[in-house]
Amino acid sequence: MSQQLPEFIDPFHQADKRGQLRGHLAVKNLRRLTDILYSNEGDIAVLMIFGKEGKQAFCELSLEGTVCLKCQNCLESIEFKINTMTILGMVNSFEQADKLSDEYEPLLIKDEKVLLNDMIEDELLLLIPVFPKHTHCKFESLSSSSLIRPALNETTVIKENPFAILSNLKKTENNNGSTEK
Numbered sequence: 724m725s726q727q728l729p730e731f732i733d734p735f736h737q738a739d740k741r742g743q744l745r746g747h748l749a750v751k752n753l754r755r756l757t758d759i760l761y762s763n764e765g766d767i768a769v770l771m772i773f774g775k776e777g778k779q780a781f782c783e784l785s786l787e788g789t790v791c792l793k794c795q796n797c798l799e800s801i802e803f804k805i806n807t808m809t810i811l812g813m814v815n816s817f818e819q820a821d822k823l824s825d826e827y828e829p830l831l832i833k834d835e836k837v838l839l840n841d842m843i844e845d846e847l848l849l850l851i852p853v854f855p856k857h858t859h860c861k862f863e864s865l866s867s868s869s870l871i872r873p874a875l876n877e878t879t880v881i882k883e884n885p886f887a888i889l890s891n892l893k894k895t896e897n898n899n900g901s902t903e904k
């Protein structure tokens with residue numbers, strides 16, 4: 724099987740034919756990560772297995788690799804290992820996303836063609852902290868807890884990633900049916 728990932732995919736079509744895509748994505752092509760990368764070398768192994776459960780189209784997305792992040796305190800490198808599998812449930816609207824069962828993370832699809840790079844970047848941005856720091860750097864100098872805190876959850880909001888917001892909404896709903904709102 725080719726190790727070359729297509730630039731665009733049609734996720735619903737892939738789901739219909741239960742397609743599989745496998746390949747590598749160069750870290751240097753992940754433009755939205757540039758600011759927090761120490762080095763843009765290396766690549767991420769990508770495996771996508773599409774399918775349908777009843778009417779629900781989904782994609783099992785596995786990502787594996789290491790990115791070299793820049794510590795936001797000492798500006799030295801931090802290795803960040805990625806080894807994750809997410810089941811994306813494809814939806815056309817926020818309404819559909821709301822109805823999606825817990826096992827899926829919503830993947831909002833607006834066009835037939837989806838830029839694969841974008842899709843993978845969205846996933847990686849959910850995983851990678853916006854303000855990466857060495858463990859030992861967390862306790863040094865700056866010490867303002869507000870600088871340290873924006874880790875995973877706020878990452879998603881800061882980046883205004885629609886999928887992140889969707890999944891946050893979903894989590895809030897699922898976790899605390901009645902608190903706050």
Ligand SMILES: [Zn+2]
Nearest residue numbers: 794797857860
């Ligand atoms: Zn550091």
